Amino acid sequence: TIFELVIANSGAAAAEHVGVSCELPAGLELLQVSGPSEYIADNGVMVFRSLPEIPAGEKATFAVRTRCIRSLTHRVRVRVASGSIREPLIGEETTVGTAQ
Secondary structure (H helix, E strand, O other): EEEEEEHHHHHOEEEEEEEEEEEEOOEEEEEEEEOOOOEEEEEEEEEEEEEEEEEOOEEEEEEEEEEEEOOEEEEEEEEEEEOOOOEEEEEEEEEEEEEO
């Protein structure tokens, strides 16, 4: 399964120092990640290097490729923080996986 993380700036000004993290449940194995910044992964959590900015009206896209190792309903959680917003934004996506 590939999860596409799209971080869109719908505001009127650039979003500065944008940090992104993604948490995978225990039943999903991380295979590959692509996107506009490097990352570190540990125990199912990926933390991406902060993006200096996302201009107004633009977006940054990350692709996270996983493999299901446990047949369950899995919840992937993404957290976005920026110097331009007060509270982090949190998003979740649920998928039903069948072990491969």
